[in-house]
Amino acid sequence: MDYFQAIVLAIVQGIVEFLPISSSAHLILVPELLGWDDQGLAFDVAVHVGTLVAVVAFLRKEISLIVPAWLTGWTNQKWDANGQIGWLIIIATIPVGLVGLAFKDYIELNLRSGLVIAGSTLVFGLLLGWADVNAKRNRKTIDSLDWKQTVIVGCAQALALIPGTSRSGITMTALLALGYTRTAAARFSFLMAVPAIALPGLLKGKELIEASTQTQWPILLTGASVSALVAFLCMNLFMRFVDRVGMMPFVIYRILLSIAIFVLLT
Template structure:
């Protein structure tokens, strides 16, 4: 794999995985528009491992509280607030896991088109703008999350299997619409990303081990390092940015991106 292609795709993955603009749309469209060869499954796994490492490092203070509290709770069958948050992250992952198992192959075969990406980019971008319209007035924090809201957000996350939707975008949209602050919406979306990235990554890794072709380990290493670095920096900047500015710039970007895609199709 060409090193320049590896760096560009890793940067794209790192930038778009946690911004509400859809990483899948960019990773599908950019190579196609530039005429680059398919990067292959091994590289896809590499950049997802990179973004997983980034979000775990970014959320390490929360993870250090949640995981021990969740494990300790099994001894008494009682969980404190951090342990309950662990259960909520698990609960939020169930819908996307079920939909992925039942419809993942069908989605992969039928919905990876430019028209679908353009439509979902536009529609879910407008929904993000609608949900964020009262973002400055939203007061709910993550401590307000219960199982009903969590299931709603988890169901929204399942829609991210449609290319162009954006996993982070649709989950933040759902949380904003339910009255959560932008910071709470972003942080819970990031927490949901840990299993949402790890589980498909594990399946892809298992699939990769069954392939006989040798991997380009240099490109893989570049993909992991670059995507992890870019994703970590992106999350830090995004948290400060969204608190001050909100989601409007991302809504505008999604509208423009959908128009560009349609323009290229005509």
């Protein structure tokens, strides 16, 4: 891998990780369309570390309230509103963790094809569009979340293990369908991204260490830095217009992308 390839893939990762258009689909398709070799496990870990740094930086105020409140709650077994959000994030992460551990190998072997990506991009894009159209009168904020709704959102997040689904897209879809505002849906989806990115990153990091392959540190650091910067900028831009514009531009993009993939494959 050279620096140009690393920068292009890092930009792609940074743009699509937190937008409802599926990062896994783009990271699979872009190298195939450009005729590049697989970027490898080390680079995947690097760009995911970059996006993790970006989301932590973007949510630094919320995280600085949630983490201490959750830890403090253990002293008397009582958690305030911020501590309870911490619990909700944990609950929402359990389904994707269980499904990932149980079906990781099956997904890697059977669900990374172009047709699967095209189909899931289209189906879950249309579902996002339906939820967004019906979300114009939504008024619920994150404070309204309870554990039952969080389980639903967590189960929805587990579907994102199917390439083309989009983790942020499916979680925002679930939250919109449950009556939450676009801003609340986007922000809680970003909060859910912290463990959702960190835990697989740790597993991939373990695999990388065990593989003992030669590491191109300058290229990895470039990829991590570029993906972090681009992801941080994208989150800021997304939050500025999502409540006014909604999800329809992303729905249209997903429909066009799925059509393009089908055409290329047939």
